[in-house]
Amino acid sequence: MARKSEDKIEDKLLEDKENEKKPITLEDLPGVGEATAEKLRENGYDDIMTLAVASPKDLADLSGIAEGAAIKIINAARKFADVGNFETGEEILKRRQEIIKLSTGSKNLDNLLGGGLESQSITEFFGEFGSGKTQIMLQLAVNATMPEDQGGFGSDVLIIDTENTFRPERVIQMARAKNLDPDETLRRIHVARAYNAHHQILLAEKAADIAKEFPIKLLIVDSLTSHFRSEYVGRGSLAERQQLLNKHMHDLLKFGTIFNAVIAVTNQVSANPAVFFGDPMTPIGGNIVGHTATFRIYLRKAKAGKRIARLIDSPYLPEGESVIMLTEDGITDGA
Ligand code: GTP
């Protein structure tokens, strides 16, 4: 009797499995065999959605397939892709009304940002080594864990650490300065070390899984660009690098939108030989990073622990500067 009911359960499971909707893979697209699918994946076109929004020329150039074939693949992908629906202006307004803002620890810098870092956007801090990018990330992490009535989110935090610069000792100092329980603060900060660019991309994709378990309102990537910069060197790999960085940034933005979370990233600068006057430092990542980050802040070193933060390219805030201070207790106002 028992045997029989077990058989039945097994049959039922098998049936469910057969009826289960299989996800569409690249190989399901007409004209895409194993070899083409592999080429596409190698070049960052690893799902239907990425193909659906690709440009035929980029796809052809990057994957070495003919442009005519690329058009056919893209058209097929568009039929399968869940491209999403139009939203009414009212729905977008409602979503924007849910935006929450995170303090940097400096009132001056918060004011420059219109009240702090916004959820549903990417805020990028760029500057040379020692300009304070990592210190600001750690401060943001501590601030996000603070209770809401003290200006925090009372939330957990995810940090993707690509340079192995997360320091719990520093978090403890900053937490004590805010009268927080340091152990509790550390428990709320989840750090993943990313070993290379692909690992970093994977961790961002997995962030949503962790956000189902913990209330994550801040996702940090420190640094956004270092792996990409060191792994994709030279002109020949530039297109691929930009393609991957683009996908990565859109994954981050999607996370911010879905979970109403703040996304904070850091970026290095390189000397731009084309600039003869003024500051020749330009952020890494070119247009891709520049266009996807909603707020960009350039950090410059000044005397005695002071740093000048300059807001650049904001969609609706005026450009401006404020002075912050890197102290034992964390980020404070510099003047
Ligand atoms: P890279 O990652 O190398 O590009 O630099 P970064 O921009 O991340 O620099 P980071 O945030 O690591 O800044 C380092 C600076 O922060 C140091 O030069 C110090 O001025 C300051 N700093 C770090 N820890 C402390 C501290 O405990 N007390 C004080 N007063 N300052 C600190």
Ligand code: MG
């Ligand atoms: Mg750093």
